[in-house]
Amino acid sequence: MTVAIVHLGAGNTASVQFALERLGAEAVITADPAVIADAERLVLPGVGAAGYAMARMADLGLTDIIKGFERPLIGLCLGQQLLFETSEENGGATMLGFIPGEVRRLDVGPDRPVPHMGWTKLEGLKDDPILEGVSPGAYAYFVHSFVCPDTDATIACADYGTEVPAMVRTGNRWGCQFHPERSARAGARILQNFLSLSI
Amino acid sequence: MTARRIIPCLDVKDGRVVKGVRFEGHTDMGDAAELAARYRDEGADELVFYDITASPEGRTLDYGWVRSIARLLDIPFCVAGGIRTVDQAAACLDNGADKVSINSPALERPELITEMADRLGSQCVVVGVDSRREDGEYVVHKYTGDPNARRLAGRRTLDWLVEAQALGAGEIVLNCIDQDGVRAGYDTAQLSEARSRLTIPLIASGGAGAVSHFLDVFDRANVSGALAASVFHTGAIRIPDLKASLAASGVEMRS
Numbered sequence: 001m002t003v004a005i006v007h008l009g010a011g012n013t014a015s016v017q018f019a020l021e022r023l024g025a026e027a028v029i030t031a032d033p034a035v036i037a038d039a040e041r042l043v044l045p046g047v048g049a050a051g052y053a054m055a056r057m058a059d060l061g062l063t064d065i066i067k068g069f070e071r072p073l074i075g076l077c078l079g080q081q082l083l084f085e086t087s088e089e090n091g092g093a094t095m096l097g098f099i100p101g102e103v104r105r106l107d108v109g110p111d112r113p114v115p116h117m118g119w120t121k122l123e124g125l126k127d128d129p130i131l132e133g134v135s136p137g138a139y140a141y142f143v144h145s146f147v148c149p150d151t152d153a154t155i156a157c158a159d160y161g162t163e164v165p166a167m168v169r170t171g172n173r174w175g176c177q178f179h180p181e182r183s184a185r186a187g188a189r190i191l192q193n194f195l196s197l198s199i
Numbered sequence: 200m201t202a203r204r205i206i207p208c209l210d211v212k213d214g215r216v217v218k219g220v221r222f223e224g225h226t227d228m229g230d231a232a233e234l235a236a237r238y239r240d241e242g243a244d245e246l247v248f249y250d251i252t253a254s255p256e257g258r259t260l261d262y263g264w265v266r267s268i269a270r271l272l273d274i275p276f277c278v279a280g281g282i283r284t285v286d287q288a289a290a291c292l293d294n295g296a297d298k299v300s301i302n303s304p305a306l307e308r309p310e311l312i313t314e315m316a317d318r319l320g321s322q323c324v325v326v327g328v329d330s331r332r333e334d335g336e337y338v339v340h341k342y343t344g345d346p347n348a349r350r351l352a353g354r355r356t357l358d359w360l361v362e363a364q365a366l367g368a369g370e371i372v373l374n375c376i377d378q379d380g381v382r383a384g385y386d387t388a389q390l391s392e393a394r395s396r397l398t399i400p401l402i403a404s405g406g407a408g409a410v411s412h413f414l415d416v417f418d419r420a421n422v423s424g425a426l427a428a429s430v431f432h433t434g435a436i437r438i439p440d441l442k443a444s445l446a447a448s449g450v451e452m453r454s
Contacts, residue, residue: 009318011292011293011319012292012295012297013293014266014269014292014293014294014295015269015295015296015297018269018270018295019273021270022270022273046320048318048319048320049320078320110398112201113397113398113399113400113401113423114398114399115321115322115369115370115399115400116201117322117369117370117400117423118201118202118203118204118244118400118423118424119201119202119204119244119453120200120201120202121200139202139453139454141274141275142201143275143297143322143323143369144322145321145322145369159200160200160201179275179297181273182272182273182274182275182297183273184273184274185273187273188273
């Protein structure tokens, strides 16, 4: 099983690689279009801001390859946000558009700090192979200041004063707003499920 | 909701964990990787590794070592010590750290916070602040890793916290030096005041000596997490016991 982790710049790519290696997968961090096109699994990790990540993707000639990838793909943190149409981050960005809607700044009132940083329960788990063996109420580690819109694609959510879509799915593409590579047992299970998907 | 975080801090010198009282008189507490794995297994929510001699010695931390820790952990961790450029911070993240904490270099050149936030995102930029009460005011100290190099930074703590947040910090660790290593409890008055000025997460540091101190700081200062070192390293407080006790008192803990 070869997993390509798309390298768009400094970010949490190594920790994702190490988590996949702990599960026995061969994971490479790469920006090579040929390697990405041939991979059995694709990971879009969270790097910088939405506009920056999309610009890097275009500069590296990866946008169409990622859009056309037919095997399982997962976006992590910002990577989940990139699956949506647009983001209001840094004055606006057009993204991959697999799921309709705009990613917006977290608006949670004065009682909760932003970024949403820490361990929050996963709730409202849908019946999806990537969530197999994950219990409702399992904690996952979140770090984000922007939040995806709640759509039909939401398969798990988290409560942070507002409904946070914690995981999404559309066809062969999944997203995690939290960091599965840093979410202890539940995160490892989700990554294991991602490696085991048969579609 | 979001669980309050229990964060063991590992002050590292040459791969060994050390701990002193009020930052002085360091004693060896064991191998850093071994302790990190133990805390991971015991339910720590996050770890902080602080290379305490890097900044005073004018060097940065060992990226290979960061990488070896990243392979070991499935919980987030933050590294600190001698990070003074965006490239150095980026290298820490590239080697698997989740966040970087800057202290003295941010005081010397506050724009560093903005440069790091712009390139790496605010969420991985932690500003550590060493604060002590002098003449009735909270003031910032720098180079606290080395008593000989340590000096006043010429800033009021609360002003600096607000400035750091405005410049792009994603989290503040407020280390109350009067309390550090003496196990008399967190400085809940100072932390509470800091909390009221900030919109980003605040982590309490300095003074943990008993389970009740953690309960106090979550109840009274509403901090997102509590950092401690010696009580965990010596085994005076076991993390599973601490978390069970806090959960029984109504503090949300990751189970």
